[in-house]
Amino acid sequence: MRGVALRAVYPRRCPSCRGVTAPDALICPECGKAFKLIAPPYCCKCGRHVAEGTEYCDECASKAHSYSFGISVFEYDGRMKRSMSDFKFNGWRENADYYISETLRLHSDDITGFCPDILVPVPIHRSKRAYRGYNQAEILAEGIGNKLGIRVVNDLLLRRKKTRAQKQLGAESRGANLENAFICDTDRYEKEYIIGSFRRVMLVDDIYTTGSTMEGCTRALLDAGVCQVGILSIAAGGNI
Ligand SMILES: [Zn+2]
Ligand SMILES: [Zn+2]
Numbered sequence: 001m002r003g004v005a006l007r008a009v010y011p012r013r014c015p016s017c018r019g020v021t022a023p024d025a026l027i028c029p030e031c032g033k034a035f036k037l038i039a040p041p042y043c044c045k046c047g048r049h050v051a052e053g054t055e056y057c058d059e060c061a062s063k064a065h066s067y068s069f070g071i072s073v074f075e076y077d078g079r080m081k082r083s084m085s086d087f088k089f090n091g092w093r094e095n096a097d098y099y100i101s102e103t104l105r106l107h108s109d110d111i112t113g114f115c116p117d118i119l120v121p122v123p124i125h126r127s128k129r130a131y132r133g134y135n136q137a138e139i140l141a142e143g144i145g146n147k148l149g150i151r152v153v154n155d156l157l158l159r160r161k162k163t164r165a166q167k168q169l170g171a172e173s174r175g176a177n178l179e180n181a182f183i184c185d186t187d188r189y190e191k192e193y194i195i196g197s198f199r200r201v202m203l204v205d206d207i208y209t210t211g212s213t214m215e216g217c218t219r220a221l222l223d224a225g226v227c228q229v230g231i232l233s234i235a236a237g238g239n240i
Helices: 002-009 029-034 058-064 080-088 096-113 126-132 136-148 162-169 171-179 184-196 211-223
Strands: 070-075 119-123 157-159 182-184 202-208 229-238
Touching: 070 096, 080 096, 080 229, 096 136, 096 229, 119 136, 126 157, 126 184, 136 229, 157 211, 182 184, 182 211, 202 211, 211 229
Parallel strands: 070 229, 119 202, 202 229
Antiparallel strands: 157 182
């Protein structure tokens, strides 16, 4: 009842055009058709679209990644970019409900097929989190984990430093900078490992572009003793 009353005061808004949606709808019908879903076949490593009969996208074929499996849901086009930017920077947390619902509709079997013991959101730096009030990857991981009955462990990974200087670096150094930006909290790992004895982890993030962030997180988890890492990105671009 409280939820109904709240909805009357704060109606849900479309994650694309920001108009008020119909009751119980997460998006307006036209905008639902306008977001581009990544079409199969998918790259085995990152989940981006590849040509028929191809196992990996160009980038995954030319660069070794330590994660072994990947899922991506939406094309990171202009429309998704705006929507994600509202979600991350403008406090539109409700946008996540639509992303999560489409992820589950299309990829529940892919996620559970990987058999992750836990989901781990990609961390943002503490100061960013304090400023923004939330980590968008945690919201996504929790929504997906709750629905699929997979435990979510926040704060297992830590962001070592701010990557503010990224702009001044070339593409290659930028990647290396990100790949070294994460560490696994070993005390937390040991505690969680005893409770859950997990071997497989699925990382969750909002956007996938070069894979450097996922690579950095994967290496930190593998160094701590995790056996296998898969990745789940809501939107993917950069190789299209
Ligand atoms: Zn709309
Ligand atoms: Zn790929």
